[in-house]
Amino acid sequence: MVTGASSGLGSAIVEALAPYQINFCLLSRREKELQELAARQKNSGSNFWIRACDVQRRETVYSAINDFFHETGRLDVAWVNSGIGTNSSFQKWNWEKVESVIDTNLKGAIYTIRACLEIMVPQNSGTIIGIGSAVALRGVPTRGIYGLTKIGLEYFIESLAAELPQIQFTLIHPGFVDTPINQGSSHHRIWLMTPEKAAQLMIKAVGQRKKVYIYPVRMKLLFHFMRMLPLPIYLWLARKIIKEHYREKSSAQD
Numbered sequence: 001m002v003t004g005a006s007s008g009l010g011s012a013i014v015e016a017l018a019p020y021q022i023n024f025c026l027l028s029r030r031e032k033e034l035q036e037l038a039a040r041q042k043n044s045g046s047n048f049w050i051r052a053c054d055v056q057r058r059e060t061v062y063s064a065i066n067d068f069f070h071e072t073g074r075l076d077v078a079w080v081n082s083g084i085g086t087n088s089s090f091q092k093w094n095w096e097k098v099e100s101v102i103d104t105n106l107k108g109a110i111y112t113i114r115a116c117l118e119i120m121v122p123q124n125s126g127t128i129i130g131i132g133s134a135v136a137l138r139g140v141p142t143r144g145i146y147g148l149t150k151i152g153l154e155y156f157i158e159s160l161a162a163e164l165p166q167i168q169f170t171l172i173h174p175g176f177v178d179t180p181i182n183q184g185s186s187h188h189r190i191w192l193m194t195p196e197k198a199a200q201l202m203i204k205a206v207g208q209r210k211k212v213y214i215y216p217v218r219m220k221l222l223f224h225f226m227r228m229l230p231l232p233i234y235l236w237l238a239r240k241i242i243k244e245h246y247r248e249k250s251s252a253q254d
């Protein structure tokens with residue numbers, strides 16, 4: 001099962017896994033894009049079960065996942081990938097966008113994970129992959145709301161992993177990947193990677209049963225370095241460097 005399979009990372013994950021004869025459950029709001037993805041992979045040997053699904057709607061998420069399970073009899077792997085971003089700086093604050101980011105990235109992920117676990121726990125097996133973000137490395141100026149949804153996802157997955165050892169949980173923090181989410185935002189495109197390369201790295205990390213995976217390596221080093229910094233030093237850096245950078249570029253976004 002892949003949420004957000006209509007675009008970017010979700011679509012790349014499906015294309016990378018399609019040769020392995022999988023019964024896919026593809027979910028996202030745009031059904032046409034899901035149908036086109038399945039049509040491109042029609043000779044791959046995999047099957048594609050498709051449902052238009054807005055992850056903000058709990059009942060819709062539950063009915064899609066339960067219907068897939070009842071038709072196929074198993075749910076082994078869930079990529080909890082649907083996500084949107086927004087600039088949540090004081091100046092650019094927009095309640096509609098802020099609430100939509102929380103409802104999609106955090107509440108939508110919780111609905112999805114919970115619906116999957118209600119199948120996987122009785123099955124006594126399953127893998128849940130949560131897609132976080134390297135932006136969750138600290139409180140990044142203008143990315144507070146997006147970052148909190150990703151860090152919230154990390155905490156939720158960590159607590160579930162402590163409670164449910166029979167389930168594999170992998171939390172992935174991607175660096176910057178060339179997908180629609182960051183197009184038109186040059187400061188979100190450093191060390192940019194293709195979705196195809198990103199999909200390969202993520203699939204390998206899941207295969208290796210990693211608990212947390214941050215990529216690329218440079219982003220992982222930056223992530224750990226930033227998290228080690230004492231708060232006063234981080235705040236000084238954030239104000240002096242990151243905030244300046246965002247201010248220069250903010251007119252190009254939102």
Ligand SMILES: NC(=O)c1ccc[n+]([C@@H]2O[C@H](COP(=O)([O-])OP(=O)(O)OC[C@H]3O[C@@H](n4cnc5c(N)ncnc54)[C@H](OP(=O)(O)O)[C@@H]3O)[C@@H](O)[C@H]2O)c1
Binds near residue numbers: 180
């Ligand atoms: N690209 C990056 O640099 C990067 C870096 C770090 C983390 N991420 C994370 O990676 C994940 C995938 O993003 P992406 O880069 O592949 O961006 P993308 O190409 O914009 O894809 C986002 C996906 O989320 C789906 N989605 C959005 N709102 C939804 C909703 N309410 N219900 C169901 N699906 C919804 C979209 O499908 P529909 O519009 O069809 O619903 C789309 O398939 C996100 O969680 C993002 O935060 C990306």
